[in-house]
Amino acid sequence: MITAEHLRKTFPGKGRDKARVVAVDDVGFVAHDGQITGLLGPNGAGKTTTLRMLYSLMAPESGRVLVDGRDVAEDPVAARRALGVLPDARGVYKRLTARENIHYFGQLHGMSQAQVEQRIHALAAALQMEDFLDRQTEGFSQGQRTKTAIARALVHDPRNVILDEPTNGLDVMTTRGLRGFLGELRAEGRCVIFSSHIMQEVAALCDRIVVIAHGRVAAQGTPDELRAQAGHDNLEDAFVTLIGTDEGLLA
Numbered sequence: 001m002i003t004a005e006h007l008r009k010t011f012p013g014k015g016r017d018k019a020r021v022v023a024v025d026d027v028g029f030v031a032h033d034g035q036i037t038g039l040l041g042p043n044g045a046g047k048t049t050t051l052r053m054l055y056s057l058m059a060p061e062s063g064r065v066l067v068d069g070r071d072v073a074e075d076p077v078a079a080r081r082a083l084g085v086l087p088d089a090r091g092v093y094k095r096l097t098a099r100e101n102i103h104y105f106g107q108l109h110g111m112s113q114a115q116v117e118q119r120i121h122a123l124a125a126a127l128q129m130e131d132f133l134d135r136q137t138e139g140f141s142q143g144q145r146t147k148t149a150i151a152r153a154l155v156h157d158p159r160n161v162i163l164d165e166p167t168n169g170l171d172v173m174t175t176r177g178l179r180g181f182l183g184e185l186r187a188e189g190r191c192v193i194f195s196s197h198i199m200q201e202v203a204a205l206c207d208r209i210v211v212i213a214h215g216r217v218a219a220q221g222t223p224d225e226l227r228a229q230a231g232h233d234n235l236e237d238a239f240v241t242l243i244g245t246d247e248g249l250l251a
């Protein structure tokens with residue numbers, strides 16, 4: 001379970017405009033185990049900054065993050081052990097094969113050779129990576145790179161999974177496969193959080209949705225709650241009402 005409480009983050013203004021950029025302002029939500037929680041918002045809404053604070057890459061100016069009830073600021077190492085993260089920059093090592101990339105992370109987590117091999121086998125099957133598992137990642141397509149980075153993030157079998165725009169730049173079939181994979185993570189009882197700017201994707205996948213606009217939570221709840229709140233039967237119409245526009249939210 002991941003809890004975000006009153007998160008705030010600003011950045012210095014650069015150039016002629018010296019006003020600080022308020023990237024995230026009083027963002028709070030709870031993402032439960034066995035559920036997929038979606039952060040939906042247009043470009044620049046504050047999704048990546050929020051996720052970075054969740055996985056302790058960035059410290060919030062105020063507010064706090066709890067992973068499985070533990071304060072991330074007090075014990076970042078324990079929190080990171082309980083998290084699998086697909087960051088916005090996928091950053092796979094290009095001189096290594098996909099298998100070696102995943103293996104290396106398993107070693108960093110202190111896993112035995114046998115444990116790592118067993119996990120690679122399971123993850124490669126679930127993500128349909130067999131065709132390219134033993135190729136060097138240099139020259140990989142975006143989908144192949146994303147799958148390698150997801151497998152690497154999950155090698156230590158974390159209970160909580162954070163994915164920054166996992167389907168960004170992927171074709172329809174790869175996206176379908178990845179959605180199925182997220183469903184499997186949910187069925188295994190994991191807490192899954194992913195960000196997206198695509199309404200249809202969030203509507204199709206999520207048990208709970210946090211709608212973010214201009215760094216703030218515009219609305220949150222189950223799809224039914226959001227429909228009721230906005231007074232629309234159609235979830236996508238509800239999003240448009242809650243955010244005030246559909247700009248940047250269509251597939």
Ligand SMILES: Nc1ncnc2c1ncn2[C@@H]1O[C@H](COP(=O)(O)OP(=O)(O)OP(=O)(O)O)[C@@H](O)[C@H]1O
Nearest residue numbers: 011021023041042043044045046047048049050197
């Ligand atoms: N390191 C930084 N320095 C200055 N401004 C930043 C920095 N990181 C983010 N911002 C600003 O904070 C705001 C939120 O950015 P963020 O990347 O969190 O949005 P996002 O919702 O993830 O958008 P996208 O869908 O485009 O990735 C934007 O105005 C962005 O320009």
